[in-house]
Amino acid sequence: MSDLGRLIANRYRLVERVGRGGMGTVWRAEDEVLGRHVAVKKLHVPPHLPDDEVQRRHERTRREARSAARISHPNVIVVHDVVDDEGLPCIVMEYIPSVTLGDVLKERGTLPVGEAARIGRIMATALRAAHDAGVLHRDVKPANVLLGHAGRIVLTDFGIAVESGASSLTRTGELVGSIHYLAPERLRDGGAEPGPACDLWSLGTTLYQAVEGRHPFDRDTAIETAYAIAADPHEPPRGAGDLTPVIEGLLMKDPGLRMDAQEAERLLGHVAAAGTTPLAPTTRLENAGAPESPTPPAPSAPKRRRARRTALWIVAAAVVAATATGGVLLWPRGGGAPTNTDASGTSTSSPAPPSPAPAPLPAGYHLETASQGFSVPVPDGWTAKKVPGNEMAYIGPSELAGLRVDVVQFAGSDPLQHWRETEEDQTRRDNPGYERVRMAPTTFRGRPAGYWEFTFQGKVRKYRAVELSFTGTDGTQYVVYLSAPNAQWDQYRPVFDTAIKGIRLREQSGAHAP
Structure with missing residues (x-):
């Protein structure tokens, strides 16, 4: 028998069925007391449903009304009442054409x-x-x-x-x-x-x-x-x-x-x-001899360790465009939640908690050792590039993605605070189209760390960068950084995750070298 025209709780006349889901049916109804349209959600109770399940559905309906009623916001549905209809609860809500x-x-x-x-x-x-x-x-x-x-x-x-x-x-x-x-x-x-x-x-x-x-x-x-x-x-x-x-x-x-x-x-x-419209597909540089992104002048030596290197570390052909613009970038998943990778370096599983010791080298990677005494996994086929200072820097075969690892000193013990202080006046200024994706505290092998991920606009394509900053047990501060074309981020992100999972710090390099 149709419910059309029925009167619910001696007040709400069902006029039109406007929706149906697994738990109930929603009707447009006429509130005969106030003379307005409302929406009435009637609970479904299939025949032969066990009593405990019936009670659970009753309680879920009442909680739905309470939950929505707790929120006072113009973009959340307004609940007017909960009424009984032949032993079943019904939610009375505002009606929105x-x-x-x-x-x-x-x-x-x-x-x-x-x-x-x-x-x-x-x-x-x-x-x-x-x-x-x-x-x-x-x-x-x-x-x-x-x-x-x-x-x-x-x-x-x-x-x-x-x-x-x-x-x-x-x-x-x-x-x-x-x-x-x-x-x-x-x-x-x-x-x-x-x-x-x-x-x-x-x-x-x-x-x-x-x-x-x-x-x-x-x-x-x-x-x-x-x-x-x-x-x-x-x-x-x-x-x-x-x-x-x-x-x-x-x-x-x-x-x-x-x-x-x-x-x-x-x-x-x-x-x-x-009012953004979809961007055109990205293409390789026509002139491979020029960097895609601007390269601001490097800060003076006394300021360099306090400056934040931005994501503009991009290479076009043989040119490495390294930028030092006021700080050191952190990696959002830095050590705390890397994805697993298969032999090709493709992400294959969800992030996993870090272990106290470095992970074994996956197929397709080899270990590179820096002059500072730490080692980091690098994909086979990536080549070392000379950059200012004693950083490790490697570029992928496409010459559009780069990995850097460094030992640094921040202005203070909290890199997150330093990033936030310099984000607007330095990072955003020096990186066209800069948008923060994530800046948050995390952990690396049980110790506090900072994670920073963002995007920015190169001359030809959009890029994404991620950085992780953490301190080893001997007090040494490390920064691991990756930048790559945003459109191929899923392809390159495992490089960062593998570096984080497999880095051998100075106090670990001897004990855990493969």
Whole structure:
């Protein structure tokens, strides 16, 4: 028997069914007391469902209402009431004439980068408000983003949200949420408890789908998709343009290194304001004899150790363009969460915790020893380049990617503080198109470390750089740095991860040399 026309709680007349999901049906209803339209979500209870499962669904519905009601934000759905209908709870919400982002993507395939950034920025804002209120959404996906006919964008469906301090409604070993949008940490280690970073992963997946027209980890079966999310690298986005650094930052496998909501909101705002369109595919330099990026003059000797070398260490053909612009770059995953690599150097699994000792050399790498007494794995075929000072510097066969390792002294004991102090007046000034992807504390073999990842614009193509700074047990400070074309970042990133995992410090080089 159809529910059309039924009166719920002696007040809400069901007028039109507007949506249906696994847990319930959403109706447009007429509030006969206030004379306005509302949305009513009715719970599904299949026949012969065990009593304990019925009770769990009841409680989940009530929690959905409470979770959404805790968040006061224009881009989060407003809950008016929870009422009873023949023994089943129903959520009464604001009614927003709209389509879902999922419906739009099914119809149009992709969105322009600027529009995707605008929607993504608002989603990041809504998630930040939810997290500040102690609520994790846990089911961020295109189907749960309403695109209002009047231009309003609203995050909806808090059906599996969880509040801080609330007891779990999830059975041991049970994962809730749409498999395509689950963060890798939920699929590994027995299903880690969700945190805000899980919602940010889902946002990254949604943005990828919005500009690429496909899911970054879609496979033939749900099991294969889950494995890909947990272990495989994603194909770099091709149509994301200036949205690429945000997507890459949100799709970091390690939740500790993943871009947070505030940073995503800031960067998405920049892209949306610029109305960016996808960038043309990058090409090799026509004139291979010139560096792609500007090379600012090196600082004077007394300042050099305090200066931060930026990501503009790029080579075109035989020229190494090394820049020293006010500090030393840190690597976001620096030692704390490298990806595993196969014999070809391709990333094959999710980040793993560091070990106290260096990892064995993978196939395709050899150990290079610096004059300062440390050693680092370098890919076969990469050649040493002369750079100022006593740094180790190696360039790949394409002459567009470079690895550097140095022993340095910062202005003080906290490299993160120094980077933040010099980021605006030096790094951004000296690096056209500079955008921070991640700057955060991390650990390296159990000791504090700093990680810094960013993108910048060369003369021909966009680049990405990553740096890790850490201190050995003997007090020596190390910096490991990689820069490479952003479009081929997944290809080159394992070089950095292998260097971090396998570096033999001065106090270790003798004991752990292969």
